[in-house]
Amino acid sequence: MVDASSVVPPERVSSGSPEFDRVIGGGWVPGGIFLLGGQPGIGKSTLLLQTCGRMALRGLRTLYISGEESASQVALRAKRLNAACTGLDLFCDSDLGAALGALQGHGFFVVDSVQAMRSDGSEGWAGSPGQVRAAAQMCIKAAKERDIPGVLVGHITKEGRIAGPMLLEHMVDGVLTFSGDDYSPYRMLRVNKNRFGSTDELGIFEMSEEGLAPVKDVSGLYWNRAEQSVPGVAMTVVLEGSQPLVAEIQALANGTAFPYPKRTGRGIDMNKIQLFSAVLEKRCSVGCGLFDIYVNVAGGLAVREPAADLALCTALASAVRDVALPEKCVFLGEVGLAGEIRPVIRLARRLQEAARLGFTRAVISSREDVKAKKAPIEIIRAATLSEVLKAVMR
Ligand SMILES: Nc1ncnc2c1ncn2[C@@H]1O[C@H](COP(=O)(O)OP(=O)(O)O)[C@@H](O)[C@H]1O
Ligand SMILES: [Mg+2]
Incomplete structure (x- = not known):
């Protein structure tokens, strides 16, 4: 039992982007796991790779785990996005146990994507509901044990739901969605669930060759x-x-x-x-x-x-x-x-x-x-x- 009045709120960890920080309620909360969903090609990997790079530049070691792309692919992208720097480590393999084993010494991690990871000891193909649930559980446990924040990328189905078990959204501390129109460079980052902040905020980013940059004065953006x-x-x-x-x-x-x-x-x-x-x-x-x-x-x-x-x-x-x-x-x-x-x-x-x-x-x-x-x-x-x-x- 604890006395509620004696609990001090944990210090938040900045994502390195004021825009991103605002959307998630003022930065990451240690031990908290967010799920980021969005259509293929919308820019989820870009957003999170840039985030890992920015946080590493601020002196926090970050681990970007990719079960979908090879290390050279991710490294090339990191270079294009100007995100490659000491302190940003890549782990490109779908073996989640091994990936989380490499977490030692890191202060933030990304799993891209939760559907691509395999966890031993659980039945089914990578991406099957059982595997996705087990993978998410392992990431949540790792984050809590080490008291570091992390983000899981989640693919979405044709209906716009995050693929996997219905429970996935309930298991994590927050759910973010990244969306936009195919023909427009603008992308919206919304928060649909947040145990640590409001779900009111919206971030608007513009996609270019160098990656995603926040749009400063957004209210007049959609008007000619x-x-x-x-x-x-x-x-x-x-x-x-x-x-x-x-x-x-x-x-x-x-x-x-x-x-x-x-x-x-x-x-x-x-x-x-x-x-x-x-x-x-x-x-x-x-x-x-x-x-x-x-x-x-x-x-x-x-x-x-x-x-x-x-x-x-x-x-x-x-x-x-x-x-x-x-x-x-x-x-x-x-x-x-x-x-x-x-x-x-x-x-x-x-x-x-x-x-x-x-x-x-x-x-x-x-x-x-x-x-x-x-x-x-x-x-x-x-x-x-x-x-x-x-x-x-x-
Ligand atoms: N060389 C490039 N130059 C400019 N934009 C690129 C380049 N490569 C990829 N992109 C942009 O990044 C998008 C892919 O982003 P990505 O982060 O891989 O999406 P997701 O992870 O959501 O599938 C592409 O749709 C394109 O808009
Ligand atoms: Mg991707």
């Missing part, structure tokens, strides 16, 4: 200042964790030749396009049914938040009527089936960011509890979608 006066373009501010991002929703409406007009969405759920086309048709007499409609969120951003509904609706109406929306205006509201505009969470934060990036007006729900005088930009309130269209499209 030049295209605002084109019909079909509407702006909004979404939140990724606590990070506000300006999102540009582009809709294109083209007279249809089909009995069932086409609806296509990139970065936005197609069901939403269908639903709001119906709401616009029924509540605002916007004739969406006569058009094929394509919607795209600029920059490869994926928008799921209800707060972006109003921007999607105005983009659709603007495209169908072929009238541009006012410039420097953001739309922040959830839209219901009756065409009513509902409040969004953390409105003040979004308004602040829109103002910082040079927007001058925001259209919001009339039910929002915000003092117009205190708002950083001009506020236009509306109760319904048709009120919004009257105000912004003449």
